[in-house]
Structure formats: C-alpha cells, structure tokens
Amino acid sequence: METIDEKRACKTCINDRYIYNNLKNYGKMSECSYCQRRRKTISIKEIAEEIEDGITTEYRQCKMEYYNPATGTYTISTEGLDDILYGVYSCRNDLFEDICSYIAPDGWYERDNEYIGDKEDISAIYNKEWKTFCHMVKYETRYVFFNQWDEDQEDERAKKILEFISKAVEKLDLAKEISPQMRFYRGRPHHAREGAFHSDTQLAAPPACDAKANRMSAEGISIFYGANNIKTVLAEIYNGIDQYATIAQFKNKHKLLLLDLSKVLNMKSPSLFDRKNRDKKGYIRFFKDFINMITSPVNNIPAIEYVPTQILTEYFRHVYRYGCTFDGIIYPSSKNPHGKCYALFFNNEQCINGKDQRLIMDQKTVKTYRLFN
Ligand SMILES: [Zn+2]
Incomplete structure (x- = not known):
C-alpha cells in the first residue's frame, strides 16, 4: 500500500487551477493515487505546502495564547484547518483528508484578529x-x-x-480612460415647471460664487457633478422640496483620465492560491468599506461632513500623479443602485463655449422631468 509521502494527485483531482498551475512544473507522468488514471501528477507534499503557503497569507497558525482586546481575555484559537479549507478549497474527500493530515490541524486564526504578531490586516x-x-x-x-x-x-x-x-x-488599477464624446448627464432642481433652466451656463457646473460645499468640493470651488444616466441624476438631486428638474447631456471634448472607484464594487476577492493577485485582497476589502463610508448620505452639517472627501479629491486632483493628472472621479451613487456619479474637475467656464471648453452641452437634450410621481 502507498504511503502518504508516495501519493500523487492529478489536475482533475486537485480541482483548483491556481494550485495546479503553481505546481505543474513539478509534475510527472504517473498513476493518480485518487482516480487511478495515468496523467501528469503532483505529490501530496507539494500540494499541501502550496495550500499552506496560501492560507498563511490570511491565517496564522499559533499554539500560544493571545490577548483578545475585544473580550479582555487570553484565548487559544481552536479554529481547525479543515474549517478554513472548506471555505476556500474543495476537492474529493480522500485527497482533502490527506492534505489536512500534512498541515498543522489546529490553532489557526485570521490575521484580522491578530494581536500577538506585528502584521495586522x-x-x-x-x-x-x-x-x-x-x-x-x-x-x-x-x-x-x-x-x-x-x-x-x-x-x-x-x-x-x-x-x-x-x-x-x-494596485487595483482604478484609473479609467474615457474617449471623447462620452455622455454625462447633469441636472438642476426647480420649483415651477416652466421658465427654469435652458442654457449651458445655467446647467453647467456652477460659477464659483454659487458653488456650495459638496461631497467632493468645498464651498467656492466649482466642479461638474453629473451621472451616467437620467435616473441617477433624478435620484441624486431629489431634495424633497423641488417638484421638477431640468437635465441636459454633456460630452467631453478631449480624452479624460478618471479615478474610477466604482470598479472595486465588481471586483471579486482573489483566491488565496492566486499568487499573482492574492495581495490585492486586503486592498479590495479596504476599498469596499471605504467607498461605503465616503458615499453614504450625510445627516449632519454637510460643510463639516464632506471635509474628508473634499481633501481626498484635492489630493487626487493636485498632488497625486498617475502618469498624468486625473480629470475627475467616478463613484457609485448612494441613491440609485448601479448608478454612477461623476465629479469632473471642470468649472462653469469649462462647460461653455470658450477657449478652455472641456465639456459641450447638447442643447437638444435639455428636458424637464417631474421629481415627484
Ligand atoms: Zn486524479
């Protein structure tokens, strides 16, 4: 009978493309100890070491007691390796058991809860x-x-x-290039149906003297707030007071480079065994929470609540360089699921006809909508 050290598994039985691809150079033709087919196989020792290498990026194995500040007590972690592995890796039972018998079975804990080491999540x-x-x-x-x-x-x-x-x-490659002629929708709310806003001067980013404190810009600093569709504009500008909103479509004259925070929402957390991408895991987790924090509606005084995101915006606008400077930020709408908001770094003059024009309004698209149904 084969000892565990002699056992080998094939690609099908390993059942994880990252683990197999990381190890395929160590493979040799032999009978798979699990499915008995003759194929390229990898030794259990190599598979187990690869798996251990992956899980130690998120978990640590320690038999010591550690101080848990949440409970104020010393705890010994009893999380079993098989519990951790069940969540991140699945394969046939006999192989799974062999892998577990190769790696220390108990005392694992998430790096998130790590207080004894120096490396917190x-x-x-x-x-x-x-x-x-x-x-x-x-x-x-x-x-x-x-x-x-x-x-x-x-x-x-x-x-x-x-x-x-x-x-x-x-790390997460959040820059996004936008070709000329992309559509941006922007609107302004008003009370009476008729006689509201018609011209680009009125529907563009406000003049500096009218620029109020907003999520991405301080009072007096004019930027163009828009969205990717009319529904999102209506949801974003709904204020519970005005009955109507007039919306227009603008297009960019030149190529733009935007910081696209909405990209993160669709990013899947990489596999622990994906050597190339697994270090992005922490960044993705950070950004998902972070985007929630910076896009949620504010309840207190906007002039104060928006200060952190205003600083962040100025940092990306004036300090940070990603090859060249960003022309704006894309962020998910907190009012319309799947809607995207744009904060473009263009002021009133840059949205109207002139030598520094960057956005052009399409006069034919100006239309008034009801804000209440
Ligand atoms: Zn097999």
Whole structure:
C-alpha cells in the first residue's frame, strides 16, 4: 500500500487551477493515487505546502495564547484547518483528508484578529486610520496637516492614509480612460415647471460664487457633478422640496483620465492560491468599506461632513500623479443602485463655449422631468 509521502494527485483531482498551475512544473507522468488514471501528477507534499503557503497569507497558525482586546481575555484559537479549507478549497474527500493530515490541524486564526504578531490586516488598519483622519480634519486641523512630518503625530498618519489610498489605486488599477464624446448627464432642481433652466451656463457646473460645499468640493470651488444616466441624476438631486428638474447631456471634448472607484464594487476577492493577485485582497476589502463610508448620505452639517472627501479629491486632483493628472472621479451613487456619479474637475467656464471648453452641452437634450410621481 502507498504511503502518504508516495501519493500523487492529478489536475482533475486537485480541482483548483491556481494550485495546479503553481505546481505543474513539478509534475510527472504517473498513476493518480485518487482516480487511478495515468496523467501528469503532483505529490501530496507539494500540494499541501502550496495550500499552506496560501492560507498563511490570511491565517496564522499559533499554539500560544493571545490577548483578545475585544473580550479582555487570553484565548487559544481552536479554529481547525479543515474549517478554513472548506471555505476556500474543495476537492474529493480522500485527497482533502490527506492534505489536512500534512498541515498543522489546529490553532489557526485570521490575521484580522491578530494581536500577538506585528502584521495586522491592512484593511482593518487603514479603516481605522481613515476614521482618525476624518475626525482630525473635521474637528482639529483642516488646512495645514500636510506640511508637518513629525513621527507619531496624527498629521503623519494623515499623510500615510492618503499614500495608502493612492497605493491601493495603483494596485487595483482604478484609473479609467474615457474617449471623447462620452455622455454625462447633469441636472438642476426647480420649483415651477416652466421658465427654469435652458442654457449651458445655467446647467453647467456652477460659477464659483454659487458653488456650495459638496461631497467632493468645498464651498467656492466649482466642479461638474453629473451621472451616467437620467435616473441617477433624478435620484441624486431629489431634495424633497423641488417638484421638477431640468437635465441636459454633456460630452467631453478631449480624452479624460478618471479615478474610477466604482470598479472595486465588481471586483471579486482573489483566491488565496492566486499568487499573482492574492495581495490585492486586503486592498479590495479596504476599498469596499471605504467607498461605503465616503458615499453614504450625510445627516449632519454637510460643510463639516464632506471635509474628508473634499481633501481626498484635492489630493487626487493636485498632488497625486498617475502618469498624468486625473480629470475627475467616478463613484457609485448612494441613491440609485448601479448608478454612477461623476465629479469632473471642470468649472462653469469649462462647460461653455470658450477657449478652455472641456465639456459641450447638447442643447437638444435639455428636458424637464417631474421629481415627484
Ligand atoms: Zn486524479
């Protein structure tokens, strides 16, 4: 009878393309110990080591007690390897058991809950950092934090969170190039049906003197807020007071480079065994929470609540470089599921006829809609 050290499994029995592809160079022609077909096979030892390598990116194995600040007690983790593996890997039972017998069976815990090591999950760390940053710029210092570089100071952490977010933008490739002539819809609410807004000057980004504090721009700074369709515009500008909204379609004159935060929503978490992409896992997890935080409706004073995202926008507009500068940000609508919002860095003059025109309104598309049904 074959010992476990002599056993080998084929691609079909391994049943995971990442594990197989990572190991296929070690393969040799032999009978598979599980399905008995003669094929290219990999030894159980190599398969188990590859699996252990994958799960240790998310879990750690430790028999020590660790302090759990949530409960204030010392705990020994009893999470079994098979429980972890069930969630991330499936294959035929006999192979699964052989793999488990090769790797330490107990004492695993998620790096998320890791307090004894030095490596905490990045999404958890930077989620906390973003909250600290929000508190600081809302209630402590807003305009000068960037020039102070003292270690251990909150302003140093502020710099780090912005740098972390830009690193995540690169890692997840969130830049999106937009060809000329893409459609952007923008509208303004009004009370009476007739006599409202008709011209590009009225429907464009507001003049600086009328620019109110908004999610991505401070009072006095004019940018173009729009959406990818009329339904999203109506949902976004609904204010419970005005009965109507007039909406127009704008198109970009030149190519644009946008920061597309909405890309993250469709990103699947990579497999633990996908060596090329598994380090994106923490960034994806961070961004999914982060996007929720920065797009949710605000209940308090907008002038204060929007400060963190206004700083973030200015950072991407004026400080950060992704080959060239971003022309705007795409973010998911919090009012219309699947709708996308655009904050384009163009002011009133750049939306009307002139030498610096970047967006062109199509006069034929101007139409008034009812905001209440
Ligand atoms: Zn097989």
